[in-house]
Amino acid sequence: MRIAIGQLWQETNTLNPLATTRADFEQFGICRGDDLVTQMADVNELGGFIQAMRAWPGPPEIAGLVRLPAWPSGTATAECFKWLRREFFGAVEAAGNVDAFLLALHGAMVAQGQPDVEGAILQELRERSGPDVPIVATLDLHTNITREMVRAADVLVTYHSMPHVDIFETGQRGAEALRRMLFEGAKPTTAFCKIPAVVPPENSNTEADAGIAVELKRRVVELEKMSNILSAGIAPVQPWMDIPQFGSSVVVTTDNDPAAARAACVSVAEEFWRRRREYMPTLVSVEDAVRLAHEESGLTVLSDAADATTSGAPGDSVWILAELLKYRWPREALVTVVAPEVVEQCAGVVPGTQLTVSLGGLRDNRFGKSIELDVTVERTFDARFTMTGHIGKNMPIDMGRSVVLRHASNTLVIVTTRTGPHFAPELFRAAGFEPFEASVVIAKSPCGFRAVYAGHAAGIYSVKAPGCAPSDFWNHDFKNIPRPLWPWDDIEQWTPAEGLLQK
């Protein structure tokens, strides 16, 4: 038996003015064929696929297609999508005959002229491979599942956890659904419900002690333990995509039991809809958040959700940084900014040199502002590390040449060439700081940062600053979304039957 595996991974934020290009994928790390199987054997979903299949009785031959990853950012160019399609189907053709496809997709990628990249890829794969070759795909929790994706794939398997600490395990779950199809003759029947609601990510922590996200995760995990269910997932979509078919989703696939798929899907969708307001976060102004951090003796983490690089924002917001400079911090206040020009400006500069730099407002020229500040160049370093935790298991990250700038307020600005996980402790450590011992850490992440900081922080605040991933997204003008859509619109009555698709 021969199983083809591959990956297309990018989360698009259409509010971000920076287009995602072929170069972003090439820089992040493409691998193909046998190299993919060797290099990804313990990394993210692909690692989960590979290790799960190697444990099957009579392990199959694994044919590596291609891994196409890029960090979350703006809409991909039409040219980039054309190239991705060519790369992907070129790899499919090169692989020849296979017994099944097992794919790791993000599920929220948008390109110019193609608002549903993964739906288009799955649809074309189905057309090329015919109706009988199993296609199983894993998806991020923030995927925008479309009818095309549901129709083309046999089973869709979403992450259960936010922070995304179950990526490898999701790969294993995808492989298990495929194993049941191939070895036990399982016949997937799917119920999919599109819910006309989009929720902010702050309260979507499934790993907290209690709350709506914890309870809904528990429900889908329990469903998946039932012997007739191949997969059950709830996907509160990431909110910054101005596209048709936009909304949260529930998808349940059973082994030849359409009534059970429908009942489970309707029940979970109904609960999400009824309790959607519980996702609304409490936000603190920039001024109040920084003042509260200054009053706290332990570590305070300020979540700059609107500039979350994990949400596809550009990463050069200085709204919180500007406020930090007004105080004097007993231990470091750690802030990250993406600014290749400033890294360039500091190239070859001797540590200890004082200079004036301009930060912000370049990458995000919609909501950003720029400030000038006098700093001392502390050191330069390569922001290169392996990330495990939210978003990655053993995932290699390279944000390029970077520089640490010290301001008199004891604010340390870590300037990177490229975007990436601008919350990860590994980044601060690569820069020479232990984030858990700082006075303040600005996490450019709305929720995922909690996985690693919750146990170390005396205070955590969700800050309301301007940016491309605003928590109050419904106050922005979206032109292409389906209406009515909550919370842009009040919807008096809705029942899951209205959003249901069965196959």
Ligand SMILES: [Zn+2]
């Ligand atoms: Zn996500």
